[in-house]
Amino acid sequence: MLKTPLSRRNFMQRSTAFAAAVAAGAKFTTTPAHAAREKELNILCWEGYNSAQVLDPFRQDKGATVKAESLTNDPTMVNRLRAGETKIWDLINVNNPWARKIMAPEGLIKPLDRATFEPYFDKMMPAFKAPYKWAMDEKGEQLIGMAQRFGPYCFVVNTDKVSRKAAEDQGWNLWNDPANDKKYGVLESDDWNVFNICCIAGFDPFKVHNDDEVAKFTETAKRVFKGAKVVGDIATMNQSLVSGEIDFHLTGGTYSASPARADGAANIRGITPNSGPMEGGKGGIVWIEITSPVNNPELSPLAVEFLKYVQDPKVAHTVAFAEGTFNPVAQMGNKECFDLFTKEELDAIQWDSLEEEVARSVEYDIVPDYDKLLDIMTAAKKEASAG
Amino acid sequence: MAAPHETGKGLSQGARNALPLILFMIIGFAAPLLAVIAYSFMPPRSFGLTHAPTLDNYADIFTSNSYISFGWSMLFAALTVALLALICYPIAYGMARLFGRWSPILTLLFTIPLFVSENVRLYGWILFLIKNGVLLGTLKSWFGIEPESILFTPGVVLLGMVYVYLPFMLFPMTLGVSMVPNETREAARDLGASRWQVFREVELPLSMPGIMIGLLLTFVLAVGAIAEAKVLGGQTIIPITHDIEIAFTYAQNWPLGAALAVLLMIVVGTLVMLVLKRFDLDAILGKR
Numbered sequence: 001m002l003k004t005p006l007s008r009r010n011f012m013q014r015s016t017a018f019a020a021a022v023a024a025g026a027k028f029t030t031t032p033a034h035a036a037r038e039k040e041l042n043i044l045c046w047e048g049y050n051s052a053q054v055l056d057p058f059r060q061d062k063g064a065t066v067k068a069e070s071l072t073n074d075p076t077m078v079n080r081l082r083a084g085e086t087k088i089w090d091l092i093n094v095n096n097p098w099a100r101k102i103m104a105p106e107g108l109i110k111p112l113d114r115a116t117f118e119p120y121f122d123k124m125m126p127a128f129k130a131p132y133k134w135a136m137d138e139k140g141e142q143l144i145g146m147a148q149r150f151g152p153y154c155f156v157v158n159t160d161k162v163s164r165k166a167a168e169d170q171g172w173n174l175w176n177d178p179a180n181d182k183k184y185g186v187l188e189s190d191d192w193n194v195f196n197i198c199c200i201a202g203f204d205p206f207k208v209h210n211d212d213e214v215a216k217f218t219e220t221a222k223r224v225f226k227g228a229k230v231v232g233d234i235a236t237m238n239q240s241l242v243s244g245e246i247d248f249h250l251t252g253g254t255y256s257a258s259p260a261r262a263d264g265a266a267n268i269r270g271i272t273p274n275s276g277p278m279e280g281g282k283g284g285i286v287w288i289e290i291t292s293p294v295n296n297p298e299l300s301p302l303a304v305e306f307l308k309y310v311q312d313p314k315v316a317h318t319v320a321f322a323e324g325t326f327n328p329v330a331q332m333g334n335k336e337c338f339d340l341f342t343k344e345e346l347d348a349i350q351w352d353s354l355e356e357e358v359a360r361s362v363e364y365d366i367v368p369d370y371d372k373l374l375d376i377m378t379a380a381k382k383e384a385s386a387g
Numbered sequence: 388m389a390a391p392h393e394t395g396k397g398l399s400q401g402a403r404n405a406l407p408l409i410l411f412m413i414i415g416f417a418a419p420l421l422a423v424i425a426y427s428f429m430p431p432r433s434f435g436l437t438h439a440p441t442l443d444n445y446a447d448i449f450t451s452n453s454y455i456s457f458g459w460s461m462l463f464a465a466l467t468v469a470l471l472a473l474i475c476y477p478i479a480y481g482m483a484r485l486f487g488r489w490s491p492i493l494t495l496l497f498t499i500p501l502f503v504s505e506n507v508r509l510y511g512w513i514l515f516l517i518k519n520g521v522l523l524g525t526l527k528s529w530f531g532i533e534p535e536s537i538l539f540t541p542g543v544v545l546l547g548m549v550y551v552y553l554p555f556m557l558f559p560m561t562l563g564v565s566m567v568p569n570e571t572r573e574a575a576r577d578l579g580a581s582r583w584q585v586f587r588e589v590e591l592p593l594s595m596p597g598i599m600i601g602l603l604l605t606f607v608l609a610v611g612a613i614a615e616a617k618v619l620g621g622q623t624i625i626p627i628t629h630d631i632e633i634a635f636t637y638a639q640n641w642p643l644g645a646a647l648a649v650l651l652m653i654v655v656g657t658l659v660m661l662v663l664k665r666f667d668l669d670a671i672l673g674k675r
């Protein structure tokens with residue numbers, strides 16, 4: 001759904017733009033292609049960037065029509081570009097591996113000017129210093145996007161039922177304990193559930209899996225879904241945790257728990273296991289969003305302007321606390337930005353443990369045999385529903 | 388039959404007048420349907436209609452456990468229809484014949500929920516049924532009893548479906564019952580029929596058009612239900628519509644989703660045709 005809130009102000013702007021277009025008449029058709037899109041920007045993104053808090057000041061400042069469509073999984077967004085929508089979108093905001101490993105090699109996105117944008121990375125948190133791996137192409141030559149929101153994403157517990165320490169120590173084995181059957185939920189986030197079921201089964205998700213691992217994955221997926229009390233969206237998970245229907249849920253972290261925490265439920269907490277099957281014995285996975293200019297033949301000049309705009313400390317703070325979910329942003333490395341966060345906001349995004357959670361995590365990556373594992377997991381879900 | 392306004396230059400006036408509507412139906416109804424059918428014959432996980440056709444998606448469906456989802460959808464639709472028939476007939480009878488001036492108020496009460504989005508109403512049920520929610524929280528604080536939560540069970544999915552589709556059964560049924568002329572009942576009683584005979588041999592057959600429309604409408608809607616199982620059921624059951632949604636989203640397998648949708652249309656279409664063959668709606672409605 002295209003979200004373009006119509007305020008009196010932007011109604012007037014659009015009316016003026018429309019009147020100007022009519023007045024321009026035939027001239028409009030002979031104007032160079034890029035000029036036709038000088039006041040238009042289309043963004044394909046995760047929720048937050050499509051909020052009025054983020055977009056309205058930019059619309060007012062540029063007198064532009066900005067459309068943003070929000071989706072909640074990366075493959076769908078990337079496939080939209082693959083299906084020919086590069087002609088529509090100017091910016092795409094997806095998680096880290098997609099820009100570097102998929103979209104850049106497939107020619108779906110365009111590079112940015114390093115001299116203009118790398119100074120912004122120097123103001124970010126230390127881990128994001130230029131050249132930042134996930135913002136660069138595979139050769140490390142071209143800057144292909146900008147970083148902003150990130151967060152560890154494993155599972156969430158109600159600390160009144162399972163202490164933070166016990167959850168961190170037990171880690172993914174919480175789902176290997178039959179005593180926990182019907183005490184947990186599973187967030188309907190199927191791509192991440194594939195990663196997490198690999199972790200529960202005891203192997204790294206981000207590699208090609210052998211037959212034994214696929215068999216273990218199949219058995220684990222069946223068991224996890226059979227033992228789940230509820231599978232649902234973020235609101236259902238948080239509500240079920242707060243009410244006591246469930247004690248913990250699979251796939252979650254700052255991103256999903258922060259709305260409940262911001263609402264006062266400090267006992268709802270994203271957990272990053274102390275150890276796990278990933279490289280170096282790490283137990284967690286962290287996502288980092290990268291926003292890239294789309295390889296649109298008529299790319300709007302506002303795409304680059306918008307990427308600069310969201311680096312502003314105040315706008316970065318707004319992005320962190322835009323509607324929906326609340327997340328840390330790389331720009332918190334800049335004191336000017338960090339000082340804008342209240343104590344309550346820092347609590348909501350679990351700032352107290354963020355650094356150590358990121359240190360215990362590997363960065364989100366592509367699962368080479370994702371399609372096969374997803375089909376197995378979908379079948380396991382159905383089998384669990386048959387009782 | 389000769390067309391009264393034949394022009395002799397091809398299309399009749401009637402056909403020409405109908406042309407915009409025919410074009411609208413082709414573009415708005417037939418074209419998307421044909422696209423879905425065409426996609427179902429494309430190779431798995433492809434995104435265009437230019438590949439060589441294949442039956443792979445159908446083969447996948449018949450070798451996978453999709454029958455579970457088909458089974459859940461059919462079972463829950465059938466149960467919903469059966470329960471609604473039992474619940475709605477007495478209400479319809481009352482609204483058509485007994486409640487008098489209260490009938491419009493009842494109609495309004497049954498209609499008002501339709502103005503609120505289905506998802507919002509279902510989340511309302513969650514707040515009502517959830518542990519420490521309106522129902523269980525009240526029982527706990529007032530009476531000190533703590534029954535197990537029934538949320539996220541198949542029974543609640545059925546409750547949600549009965550609740551959501553009730554108006555779609557009730558209103559056609561009320562129309563059907565009100566179509567029965569009172570004189571036919573009186574004549575039957577005068578001729579010595581018992582109350583049961585009047586119901587079975589007069590009221591039921593004569594109100595059948597409304598009942599049939601209610602049954603069919605509710606079944607077709609219920610077989611396409613998804614929100615009740617997702618929201619209230621917590622996905623303890625996966626209906627076929629949810630399977631289709633997964634294929635089109637996370638799995639990025641549009642051809643598989645299209646093949647599932649085509650099969651669902653065939654199954655539902657066949658069932659509806661079988662019913663319509665047995666109960667000729669045109670005949671019952673007195674058109675021929």
